[in-house]
Amino acid sequence: xxVVVPFDGGRPKTRLAPDLDPGERRxxxxxxxxxxxxxxxxxGAAPELLATAPVDVDVPTTVDDRPLSxxxxxxxxxxxxxxxxxxxxxxxxxxxxERLLSADGEVVLVPGRxxxxxxxxxxxxxxxVDYHGVSVRDHREIARDLGVEPRTLxxxxxxxxxxERGDLPEVLLHGGEYSRRWLHDRGFRVESAxxxxxxxxxxxxxx
Amino acid sequence: xxVVVPFDGGRPKTRLAPDLDPGERRxxxxxxxxxxxxxxxxxGAAPELLATAPVDVDVPTTVDDRPLSxxxxxxxxxxxxxxxxxxxxxxxxxxxxERLLSADGEVVLVPGRxxxxxxxxxxxxxxxVDYHGVSVRDHREIARDLGVEPRTLxxxxxxxxxxERGDLPEVLLHGGEYSRRWLHDRGFRVESAxxxxxxxxxxxxxx
Numbered sequence: 001x002x003v004v005v006p007f008d009g010g011r012p013k014t015r016l017a018p019d020l021d022p023g024e025r026r027x028x029x030x031x032x033x034x035x036x037x038x039x040x041x042x043x044g045a046a047p048e049l050l051a052t053a054p055v056d057v058d059v060p061t062t063v064d065d066r067p068l069s070x071x072x073x074x075x076x077x078x079x080x081x082x083x084x085x086x087x088x089x090x091x092x093x094x095x096x097x098e099r100l101l102s103a104d105g106e107v108v109l110v111p112g113r114x115x116x117x118x119x120x121x122x123x124x125x126x127x128x129v130d131y132h133g134v135s136v137r138d139h140r141e142i143a144r145d146l147g148v149e150p151r152t153l154x155x156x157x158x159x160x161x162x163x164e165r166g167d168l169p170e171v172l173l174h175g176g177e178y179s180r181r182w183l184h185d186r187g188f189r190v191e192s193a194x195x196x197x198x199x200x201x202x203x204x205x206x207x
Numbered sequence: 208x209x210v211v212v213p214f215d216g217g218r219p220k221t222r223l224a225p226d227l228d229p230g231e232r233r234x235x236x237x238x239x240x241x242x243x244x245x246x247x248x249x250x251g252a253a254p255e256l257l258a259t260a261p262v263d264v265d266v267p268t269t270v271d272d273r274p275l276s277x278x279x280x281x282x283x284x285x286x287x288x289x290x291x292x293x294x295x296x297x298x299x300x301x302x303x304x305e306r307l308l309s310a311d312g313e314v315v316l317v318p319g320r321x322x323x324x325x326x327x328x329x330x331x332x333x334x335x336v337d338y339h340g341v342s343v344r345d346h347r348e349i350a351r352d353l354g355v356e357p358r359t360l361x362x363x364x365x366x367x368x369x370x371e372r373g374d375l376p377e378v379l380l381h382g383g384e385y386s387r388r389w390l391h392d393r394g395f396r397v398e399s400a401x402x403x404x405x406x407x408x409x410x411x412x413x414x
Contacts, residue, residue: 173318195371
């Protein structure tokens, strides 16, 4: 099965702007990508990158600067089976990836926090994506319009995409080596607060 | 296996105060509890409530007004095996509960968002809880101090506890009947925003 990892090499992770400057956001996005690729390889997959611009990472890369949905649909049109795994899932483990790749179903979806679709497996030749808006709901409808009942994989590790400050504690507590160490080396640590813990930065650079 | 659901019948879900008034927060907490109990029963469990005050729900109830950790430890002291499942997990399904109750291990942990412990199974007689602070980290250490390597169950449904406004879209998109309908009947719906979707309330009561 083709395993495709879309990656925005341009201005990734803009919603982490309060905590990370543009160069740091790029570095952190790369660290998360490395964790995802590492989990995929350890699960026996041969990932391909689908990037908006060339990326300095040792993996076969297709550069396609169209919007995400169009670029992914070009891959899907080449024929199933295809897995699409987002690059901002630093909690991914080989075990979670194995569950995804071995899950039964013509369309398998992994919801992301806030209505997104963090990963999917398409075995139906006509399934296409639309990542705009509440994509997990749209992808369910797209599958049903093909007469396919979509399956949902129940994985905290794959449902945890990292976009905002509130996601950083998950990386510090449960993330892969590259991302966790990157945050740690920049002074981030987990701090107990009222209710949930937060990620704070101890090097004086904020937040 | 005893399956215990702790429930704060007093002033639950205070961090939802911007969106729900105290009476609504109590009602919503009850709706989530009903979804959890319903998933537990459908999975073949016979749940017991461990409540800070009497609760109007048809389930065997122990009232214990001590802090959460003390009350749960009193149950654990009575002997294993015990499962502890929090009441604010409205995404729980029978399948997710079955995975929890059948997971191997002397100590099985389900992390919550932000360092919590949303569910656990204790089969070791000396395992005790400490829900204060980064409890999932503490529970791992407590298990290791007993010579037990804790297992982690990878479930988005059980790792999604509902405490804050940002959690409400998960309930609207993936939640159980009682909680989803309760939010829907109060005018909440999912709205596409920049990035993740949000929950908005359309009845003029805010936010």
